[in-house]
Structure formats: structure tokens, C-alpha cells
Amino acid sequence: MPEAHTSVKIERRVDAETKTTETPRTDYGRERTERAEHHRFASFVQTFFISNIDIMASSCCDNNKKSPEMKSSYFIGRHDEREKLKTFLCESDLPLIQIYGLPYVGKTQLVKTALQEIILEISPQPLHWDYFCISNDTEWSTIHESLNKFLSSSNAPPPHIYVLDDFHKLRPSAWPSFQQICDTVFIRFPSTRIVLVVSGWKAFTITGIAYEKLKLQPLSLAESTSLFCRRSGLAISEETEACVNYLVESCNSLPGLLVRLSDRLEDLLKMMSLEHICHCLNTADNFYDCLTSSMPLSRDAAIFDCFEEYITNLPPTQQRALSILSCFDGHFGVDVATKMIETDRQSTFYNLVSLVEQKVITSDVDFKTFRIQRIARDFADQRLKHLRCNDVIKLKYINIIGEALVKAQDIYNRGLLTEAIGIINENWENIESLMRQGVHHSSDQNIFPAYYQIALQAESVLSSCYPRAAKDFFRGCLDNSYLFGDREEQALMKATYGRSITAYPDIGGYQEAMKYYQMALPVLKARGLNYRCLLLYTSMGFNYYMQGKYKKAINATEKGFNLEVTDRSENEVLRAKVTCASILAYNLGFEGQIARAESLLLESMKSLGDSEHPTMSVMLNSMGLLAERNGNQVEKALNWYMASLSRRRKISSINREKLVVSLCNVAKLLSRHKGKHVAALRLLMEAKAIREEYGWIHLNSALIQRYISDVYKRQGKTKESIPYAEDALNIYTSINPDYYGITELVADLAHSYILIKQPKTALSCFQKIYDKKHTILEDHSSECYLSGALEHIVRLNIDILHIQKFYTEELLAELRRLSQLPEIRRSVKAKYLRHVGSYSYSLLLMENKIGMAEDHAGVLLETLPGTCYYCAKFMKLSECTQQEYINMINGLYVSDHLA
Known part of the structure; x- marks a missing residue:
């Protein structure tokens, strides 16, 4: 394979006319315009780069025929990934591997190159393999037939390799069928290896079998430059270095985009200079087309044939309504349906009631909310899609659910939690469906901005009501922002995703989140987005607190609290500063600045008045903590903790996890100062059940185990307390080995061992x-x-x-x-x-x-x-x-x- 690229003198392929054309000379390696480079490049691809990326040629399932020759191409880097894939295909006992990553990151080319190398290594023995690329319209029966043909067509020695490209386009209704294949094929054909190629930041979940996962990241800058120069024939010189670096960075180091650009560069240089190409990239406004989202597949064809006879007897207006409204997974109302179908309210209501009478959809007694039966929804997606424009329908659906979310966020911000929960509950399944689409489905110039606005404007309510799903959704939006967003949009998504990591950190999660914050902050400052800077400083302060770095947390939150913000309304700024003050006060308490912390909290609580703002319960909890630290005022602290727990009970219907900290604090004081150990254990076991429901590896899980251990020690059961303390220590260590609580817990454990x-x-x-x-x-x-x-x-x-x-x-x-x-x-x-x-x-x-x-x-x-x-x-x-x-x-x- 090609080694690292060495610099040679560039041969400029520009005709006389181009040379005389004056174009602005700009150092594109250092300066950028207001819009982001990736955004600009997107439209340029659509306009100039028509040719497709090379894909694998279809292979031969007949072992009597020679395996097809695959066109060689430049392949840079990825040595470890190639070896891992080859080892899996030839030596591993696992039956399946998923190769996933961003669109254009080079997943298909990696598989192609690995297969080429395997063919050379086992020559003259033929390799039995096949390749199938799934499209949006691919039927499951077609895939199944291809796989069966492959499995039954060879007596060649192993390995037998079957590649399913664009697996993310497999319709959701076909997932059970694929799962069934996985449950049976690998038992009957143990030498078969299936490779799934998935566009997305997260692999698909497949149950019942062990499988390998391989995530491809974009190339490094050096590898990207080497690939671009080798493919295009350019070389770097002092004259062209800035332009080449700019073109490479514009492609976000994605090999697929680099190949498109390099393949067309010679023709483009006949029309314009290299500087002019960069100028075009810098001023373009459109987006390039992306892969369309996959649609759900049908159920059993025989059932659908029977159902079709029934549906085709309905009036055309009802068939069209069914086709359009099938995008709703959950309940919807008349007003929403009217927006989707674009008819008057009376006609929409008539069509809905008629469909209810036909048993195609269901409704409540008062005909206020409706829901399409699952088989009717699948049928409409399969047989009635000609009655609608899929892109328009999807965009309408996203905007309607997005409006509901933004409305809920606004109500949530004003402290009207009950009303916000009502909006969320009404659209629960539809919102979940929306976020699933945002994770795995690529977006185009219309749909990405809709997802982006939802993530940006409804972040808090999504994180509160759907904490786990929101983390995946925000990551999907961040990934798409690299392809379709400008720098500001990328920075805001980095901050948003960073907050979701801090809320649910995996190993090293806090450090990863801080990296996203630090990448986002300079961009937000440069754009004058002071309100977003305030939110980011608050997030940084909370992140530092979770790492036990109180002084850094205080520095970050003080910067946010003292920031002058004029780009939002007074009420929005007030709510944001209250949240910032709450985290600042909490950290001040740990640093012994009790009086200042209490003053900040009381002032903030006074500014909120009787509001049920979510931060109020946090501040009540902080007041309890300060009362404990300020002369051990037990009764006062217990009252604060109980008030916080009471408020959090109000939102427990949407997110019970919010109860955990308050339950622990109340239990701690009941056991330590009141001697009510049984009541304390009951509260702690409730907290433990909640954490197990939401995911066990979390700092609050360690807090629960630690407090249970303390209760057992107070009951005189030192030996029984140790396993809980050890479990807490393991959780702390797995999340953050430098967490300050580890030292305290180890010292506590040491004294327990002395006693036994x-x-x-x-x-x-x-x-x-x-x-x-x-x-x-x-x-x-x-x-x-x-x-x-x-x-x-x-x-x-x-x-x-x-x-x-x-x-x-x-x-x-x-x-x-x-x-x-x-x-x-x-x-x-x-x-x-x-x-x-x-x-x-x-x-x-x-x-x-x-x-x-x-x-x-x-x-x-x-x-x-x-x-x-x-x-x-x-x-x-x-x-x-x-x-x-x-x-x-x-x-x-x-x-x-x-x-």
C-alpha cells in the first residue's frame, strides 16, 4: 500500500486564460469567512462533483468462477483497522462485524481493500464472497434471496464473506427478520462472516449473538493531505500549501469527499485557478444531496395483499390522509393532522372519524386524539407512498413535533413543570421516533436545520424527559453538523453534546465533555454569543465540580455569572444566571466560603419567587448542604433537603432520576442524626432502583452504595458494609480515577478493615x-x-x-x-x-x-x-x-x- 506522501514540486495545470484572470489571493489556511468551510464545500460538491465514489464491484457467488477483479485505488492509512478486519474475516470465531462511522468516512473502501488483500494472500485459492448494497427501496425479500443464494452456492474453503452495505437503510420493519437470520444462519453455516456497513456514529444493537464493532474516524490531516495529493496529482509547494490545506480541511478529512474533489480537480483547474476554487468554496450557499432516510418495510406480503384489497376501497382523500399520517408513531390530534394534510379542519376531522369507523385508526372517546394501527402504518409506508412526497412529509413531521418540543421547553423554562410534562406526554412516542431518526438518518439541506433547531431550542426538556435517547440524538446532530453546518452550528452542537456526556458519562466522559466545551468556547466568543457563553461557563463549572476540581469550577462559573449578556431577553438571562449562581454557590460551599454561598443562593431564590423553575430544587438541596457544613445545623438541613425532594417528586413522572440526590441526602441525615436506619435504607433502596433503571455506572450510584455502607456501619454491621463501599469505589474508579471522593472512600474503607x-x-x-x-x-x-x-x-x-x-x-x-x-x-x-x-x-x-x-x-x-x-x-x-x-x-x- 502507498506509504506517506513526500513533497514534490507542483506542476500547475492552468491555461493562459486562467493565468491572466485576477482572483483574490487569500491565506485560506489561516483566515475564514463568516460561514464555515464544510458548509461551503457541500454545495460545491453538488455543483461540480457528479462522479460517484468507487464502490465494490459485485462479486461472484459461484466458486467455479474466478473472483471479480476490483479496481485498485489509493488507500492511505487505516493499517490497524485493515488488519483488525482481516483478522476477523479469516481467524475470528465471531460471525458478524459492524463497520460504522460518518458518511464518506471510507467504510466501503476499507472493506474493499481488505478483501483485495485477502484475495492476494490466499491466491490461487478462490475467495467466496458477495456484496449487496441496500437502498431506500430495497425489499427484505430481495436481501433474503441474495443471502440464501450466497449460502447455498459454494463448496469452497472458508472464509465465506457476505457484505451488506448501507445497512442503516434497512427498514425498521425488517429488523426482526434480520435478527431471525442471525439466530439461525450462523448455527447452520459457522464459517460464514457477515460484514455490515453502517453510516452513523453508533452501531446497531443485535441481540443473541456476539459480534465485533469497528468505528472509522476521519483521517488525520497528514493522511488526508497525502490522499488528496496522490489522487489529484498535486504536490505541496509554498505557493499552494495554504490552498491545499484549505481544500483538505473543507472535506473534514473524509476520504469520500477527498476522492470526489481530487477526481474533478484537473478539469476544474482548466476553468479556474486553485485560488479561485477555494474562493468558490468560500462563497457557495447551497448544500449537497445526502443519502435519503430509510423507510419502514412491509410485513408479510400475504397479509398486505389482503389489507390492500380493504384499503383500496377507501376514498382517495382517506387513502392520502392515511399515507401522510403514517409517519406518526404515537398519538396525534386534529390540529396536527390538519397541518400535515393541508386541508381545512372540518374535512380532516371527517376523514379521521371515517378511518376510525373503518378500524384503520383508533381514537379516544371524544375523538380528540388518534393513532394509526401498526399494520396500517406499515402498509401505508409500503403501498401508499406514491400519494405523498416523502421529503416534504418528513420535514412537516419534524417541524410539528419540534414546535411542540420548543413550546414545552419555553413552559419548562418558566417553571410551569406540570404543563410542560403534559405536552411531552401527549407526544411521547412521536418525540422518541423523531430522536431515533436524528441519530441514524442522514439529513439534507432542509431536514438538518430542523433537527438542529430542535436540539438547540429544546435541549433542557429533552435531556430531562429522555436523558439517554437525547444523548444519542445530540451526537447524531453533532455528526451531521460537521457535514452540513457552519462553525457556529458546530460549536453549539459541541456544547450541547458535551452537556449530555456530563449528565451520563462513560469512562473518561467528563474529560471528553470538557474537550468539546473548550473547542466551542472560542467560536461562541468570536461570534459575540454571550448568552451561549454564559450557558457554557455554567456547564464547565458543573463538569469541574463532578471531577472534584472546585477551584476551577468556581473560576468558570464566576466568569459566566459576571458576563454581561445583552443578546437575550431579561427573563432568559435571569434564569441562566440563577442556574450559574446555583452551581457557583455549591462549589463555594466545598471550598469553605459558606456565607458567600448562602448569600448567592438566597438572592437567586428571591429572584425566582414562587416559580417552580427546575433550578429551585437544586438550590434547596444546596442550602441543605451549606446548613450541614455551617455548624452542622441538622434540622435546618433536613428541612431544606425535604423541600428539595418534594419539588423533585413533581417531575418524577418524566424523569425519576432527579430524585436520587435528594433521597440520598434525606436518608443520610435520618440515619446519622435521627437513628432511623430502616427508613434511611428504604429511601436508599428506592434511589438504587431508580439508578439501575437509568444506568448503573454513574457517580450517584456510588453515592447510594456509600450511604448504604454508612447505614450498615451505624447498625454495627461493619463487615456487611464493606461490599457496598467497595462497589462505590469501583464505580468512582471506572468513571474518573482522579475523582476526589475516591480518597475519602479509600480512607473510610481502611478504617473498616481495621475494625474487622x-x-x-x-x-x-x-x-x-x-x-x-x-x-x-x-x-x-x-x-x-x-x-x-x-x-x-x-x-x-x-x-x-x-x-x-x-x-x-x-x-x-x-x-x-x-x-x-x-x-x-x-x-x-x-x-x-x-x-x-x-x-x-x-x-x-x-x-x-x-x-x-x-x-x-x-x-x-x-x-x-x-x-x-x-x-x-x-x-x-x-x-x-x-x-x-x-x-x-x-x-x-x-x-x-x-x-
């Missing part, structure tokens, strides 16, 4: 804290987590003197550092210095023992650790004397008190 007489396990826990000292000192420099862990390490290493001495020296260095912090009070500084004196004396004893060659055992420290946050709590839980507890933390279990 496992000093070695406890020592390993304290050692983990010491191993992360650089992270602790960076993020929590004034806290005593490190010194507390070192005090325990010194005591538990009583058997090995030189190790005990080393950690004592480390402890003294940390205590001296703490005593020199400028922000600590004089009394705290005096305490640290007293501990310095005490441990200095212990170090002297250790050095004396070493000098006297008595290094077989360390020094017994018969005092409690002075900087450990947890010893007082666990000594109380163990119900033992101080001396007995001192023995335990030294690993000496003289008493059987805790047996």
Missing part, C-alpha cells in the same frame, strides 16, 4: 492514598487526607523499623507544609506544630534504635492520629475504649472486643 481485624488490607488502602499524594496536594492542598493516611502507615509498619522511619519523615514534611499554609488559623497552625514535635521525638527514637542495630521492630506510638478525619467516628462506631482503639490502629488485637 484486617490490618494488612487497611495498610494497602492507606498506601493507595499516599501513592496519589501529588494529585491530593494539587487539588486539596489544605486538607489532611495525606497526613492522616501517613499517620496510620507509620503505626501499621511497626514490624519494620526502616520503613516506619521513612514514612515518619514523609509525615513530618507534610505536617510542616500544612503549618505554613497562609489561610489556616493560628490555633490550627499550633496543632500542626505540636504534632511536628511529637513525631520528631518518635523519629529520634527510631534513629536511636537503628544506631543500636535494633532494626528488627519499630516504635509503638500509643497516641491517636492527630490529623485523621475518621478515627473519632470509627472509635465511636466500634464502641471500644481509646486504648483498645489505639491497639487496633497499631495492628495489635489484644482484646476480642470486636470479634
Whole structure:
């Protein structure tokens, strides 16, 4: 395969007339116009690049014939992906692989190249393979027939490879049939390998079998440039470097678009200069056509034939109404149907009632809401599509549901939660259908802006009511924005998708979300979109908080709170600043700035008045947290938490997940201060059931497990509490290994192991804290987590003197550092210095023992650790004397008190 491209001098293929034409010279590698490059390139493709990308030639299923020769083409990079695909096809035991990614990212060409290489490797033995490309009109029976022919036509040695290209166009009604094929084919034909080529950011879910997934990303800039130059015959020089870089970047590093551009470049250079081509890209306004969305397939043909005889007897107006309204998955009203059909309301109502009487659609008693029967909807999609324009119908459908969502968002923003929920419930299934389309279906110049506006204007209500589906939907919109949107649209989608990742982070999700925020912020600033910058700073603050980086969270939210915003109405700005203030106050509480945090929250709550704004429940919860931290005002905190829980119950019908934090906080205080452990466990189990429903890997899941562990410890069941704490630790670590709560939890676990007489396990826990000292000192420099862990390490290493001495020296260095912090009070500084004196004396004893060659055992420290946050709590839980507890933390279990 071609190696990395080497620069050579370009041969300019421009005729005399072109050379004399004056065109603006611009450094396209550095400067951009108001509209984004990808948007410009889109229209240029439609105008100039008519030729299609090379696709695989049809293969031969007959093993007696020679496999067809495939046209060679330039293929750059993708070495790991190629090897992975070849290994799967030739060696893996798995029957199926999905290759997915953006349109034009080179999925088909990857399969083609891998097959070429396999043919060469196994030559002269023939390769039995076949290729089928699904289109929007492809019947399932056609696919099934092709697959059966392939399976029954060869006695050749394995592998037997069947490629289904454009699998995303397979109609939803055919998915069960494909699933059934998967359940049977691979048992009867174990050497068969099926390759699915899918345009989309997410692979399809196939149950019952194990399968491989391979996601293709766009090429790197160097690979894109190499492919473009090799294919077009250009080479980079000082004169052309900026233009070549601009053309490559305009293609978003997608090989398919690069091939189209390079194949037409020679003809274009006969008509205009390279600079002029860039100028055309920079000023074009249209979009290029994309793949049309797949339509649902029919059910069994025999059933449809019977149904057709029934439907064709209906009046033409009713047949057309059925065809148009079949795009609704859920219920719809008369007004919506009137907009779709474009008739007067009376005629629409008459047609709907007639269809109800014919049992084709159903309705409520008052004929206010209607729903098309599933078989009628599938039939209309299959046999009545000639009565409608699919693109127009889809756009109408998107706009109508989008209007409902934007209306719900506006009501939601004004705090009228009940009314917003009513709108959502009425359109529940239709909204879900809309978001599914937004994930997997490519969009054209009309449909992408509709999806984009829905994602932008109804983000909060979508995230609240459909949190998981919304994350996929926003990712689909982001992917499409790379192809069809300008820079501003891309930046706004990056911010939107980043917020959805923060709400539901996978491993490394918080860091990934922050990357999207940082890419979006400069664009929003440059465009003067201060309101969107305010929202983004708020999101960044929340993200930093979830990572335990409180100072960074405060810096981000302060920037947002102090930002002057004039590009939105006063009410919108007020609501956004209230949300920002809420997150700012929450982080201030963790940094000890209680008074400022309370002032911010009370001022914000006063500005909202009696509103049921969603942020109100968050602020009530924050007030409870501040009451706890400000002198442990238990009753006051419990009242705040209960008020927050009461408000969140009101929206639990659409998103029960909002209850989790309040349930945990109420349970914590009931158990810790009221002794109501059974009631606390009941609330925590409710929270646990909710989290399991919405997805278990989440920071709130760890919080639940941690609080359950605490309740068991208060009940005297230390051993039973440990599995819950370990589970919480695993969740924290899987999401963010640097999360601040991990240190606290590990210290808690170490003390639990001390109580159940496992000093070695406890020592390993304290050692983990010491191993992360650089992270602790960076993020929590004034806290005593490190010194507390070192005090325990010194005591538990009583058997090995030189190790005990080393950690004592480390402890003294940390205590001296703490005593020199400028922000600590004089009394705290005096305490640290007293501990310095005490441990200095212990170090002297250790050095004396070493000098006297008595290094077989360390020094017994018969005092409690002075900087450990947890010893007082666990000594109380163990119900033992101080001396007995001192023995335990030294690993000496003289008493059987805790047996």
C-alpha cells in the first residue's frame, strides 16, 4: 500500500486564460469567512462533483468462477483497522462485524481493500464472497434471496464473506427478520462472516449473538493531505500549501469527499485557478444531496395483499390522509393532522372519524386524539407512498413535533413543570421516533436545520424527559453538523453534546465533555454569543465540580455569572444566571466560603419567587448542604433537603432520576442524626432502583452504595458494609480515577478493615492514598487526607523499623507544609506544630534504635492520629475504649472486643 506522501514540486495545470484572470489571493489556511468551510464545500460538491465514489464491484457467488477483479485505488492509512478486519474475516470465531462511522468516512473502501488483500494472500485459492448494497427501496425479500443464494452456492474453503452495505437503510420493519437470520444462519453455516456497513456514529444493537464493532474516524490531516495529493496529482509547494490545506480541511478529512474533489480537480483547474476554487468554496450557499432516510418495510406480503384489497376501497382523500399520517408513531390530534394534510379542519376531522369507523385508526372517546394501527402504518409506508412526497412529509413531521418540543421547553423554562410534562406526554412516542431518526438518518439541506433547531431550542426538556435517547440524538446532530453546518452550528452542537456526556458519562466522559466545551468556547466568543457563553461557563463549572476540581469550577462559573449578556431577553438571562449562581454557590460551599454561598443562593431564590423553575430544587438541596457544613445545623438541613425532594417528586413522572440526590441526602441525615436506619435504607433502596433503571455506572450510584455502607456501619454491621463501599469505589474508579471522593472512600474503607481485624488490607488502602499524594496536594492542598493516611502507615509498619522511619519523615514534611499554609488559623497552625514535635521525638527514637542495630521492630506510638478525619467516628462506631482503639490502629488485637 502507498506509504506517506513526500513533497514534490507542483506542476500547475492552468491555461493562459486562467493565468491572466485576477482572483483574490487569500491565506485560506489561516483566515475564514463568516460561514464555515464544510458548509461551503457541500454545495460545491453538488455543483461540480457528479462522479460517484468507487464502490465494490459485485462479486461472484459461484466458486467455479474466478473472483471479480476490483479496481485498485489509493488507500492511505487505516493499517490497524485493515488488519483488525482481516483478522476477523479469516481467524475470528465471531460471525458478524459492524463497520460504522460518518458518511464518506471510507467504510466501503476499507472493506474493499481488505478483501483485495485477502484475495492476494490466499491466491490461487478462490475467495467466496458477495456484496449487496441496500437502498431506500430495497425489499427484505430481495436481501433474503441474495443471502440464501450466497449460502447455498459454494463448496469452497472458508472464509465465506457476505457484505451488506448501507445497512442503516434497512427498514425498521425488517429488523426482526434480520435478527431471525442471525439466530439461525450462523448455527447452520459457522464459517460464514457477515460484514455490515453502517453510516452513523453508533452501531446497531443485535441481540443473541456476539459480534465485533469497528468505528472509522476521519483521517488525520497528514493522511488526508497525502490522499488528496496522490489522487489529484498535486504536490505541496509554498505557493499552494495554504490552498491545499484549505481544500483538505473543507472535506473534514473524509476520504469520500477527498476522492470526489481530487477526481474533478484537473478539469476544474482548466476553468479556474486553485485560488479561485477555494474562493468558490468560500462563497457557495447551497448544500449537497445526502443519502435519503430509510423507510419502514412491509410485513408479510400475504397479509398486505389482503389489507390492500380493504384499503383500496377507501376514498382517495382517506387513502392520502392515511399515507401522510403514517409517519406518526404515537398519538396525534386534529390540529396536527390538519397541518400535515393541508386541508381545512372540518374535512380532516371527517376523514379521521371515517378511518376510525373503518378500524384503520383508533381514537379516544371524544375523538380528540388518534393513532394509526401498526399494520396500517406499515402498509401505508409500503403501498401508499406514491400519494405523498416523502421529503416534504418528513420535514412537516419534524417541524410539528419540534414546535411542540420548543413550546414545552419555553413552559419548562418558566417553571410551569406540570404543563410542560403534559405536552411531552401527549407526544411521547412521536418525540422518541423523531430522536431515533436524528441519530441514524442522514439529513439534507432542509431536514438538518430542523433537527438542529430542535436540539438547540429544546435541549433542557429533552435531556430531562429522555436523558439517554437525547444523548444519542445530540451526537447524531453533532455528526451531521460537521457535514452540513457552519462553525457556529458546530460549536453549539459541541456544547450541547458535551452537556449530555456530563449528565451520563462513560469512562473518561467528563474529560471528553470538557474537550468539546473548550473547542466551542472560542467560536461562541468570536461570534459575540454571550448568552451561549454564559450557558457554557455554567456547564464547565458543573463538569469541574463532578471531577472534584472546585477551584476551577468556581473560576468558570464566576466568569459566566459576571458576563454581561445583552443578546437575550431579561427573563432568559435571569434564569441562566440563577442556574450559574446555583452551581457557583455549591462549589463555594466545598471550598469553605459558606456565607458567600448562602448569600448567592438566597438572592437567586428571591429572584425566582414562587416559580417552580427546575433550578429551585437544586438550590434547596444546596442550602441543605451549606446548613450541614455551617455548624452542622441538622434540622435546618433536613428541612431544606425535604423541600428539595418534594419539588423533585413533581417531575418524577418524566424523569425519576432527579430524585436520587435528594433521597440520598434525606436518608443520610435520618440515619446519622435521627437513628432511623430502616427508613434511611428504604429511601436508599428506592434511589438504587431508580439508578439501575437509568444506568448503573454513574457517580450517584456510588453515592447510594456509600450511604448504604454508612447505614450498615451505624447498625454495627461493619463487615456487611464493606461490599457496598467497595462497589462505590469501583464505580468512582471506572468513571474518573482522579475523582476526589475516591480518597475519602479509600480512607473510610481502611478504617473498616481495621475494625474487622484486617490490618494488612487497611495498610494497602492507606498506601493507595499516599501513592496519589501529588494529585491530593494539587487539588486539596489544605486538607489532611495525606497526613492522616501517613499517620496510620507509620503505626501499621511497626514490624519494620526502616520503613516506619521513612514514612515518619514523609509525615513530618507534610505536617510542616500544612503549618505554613497562609489561610489556616493560628490555633490550627499550633496543632500542626505540636504534632511536628511529637513525631520528631518518635523519629529520634527510631534513629536511636537503628544506631543500636535494633532494626528488627519499630516504635509503638500509643497516641491517636492527630490529623485523621475518621478515627473519632470509627472509635465511636466500634464502641471500644481509646486504648483498645489505639491497639487496633497499631495492628495489635489484644482484646476480642470486636470479634
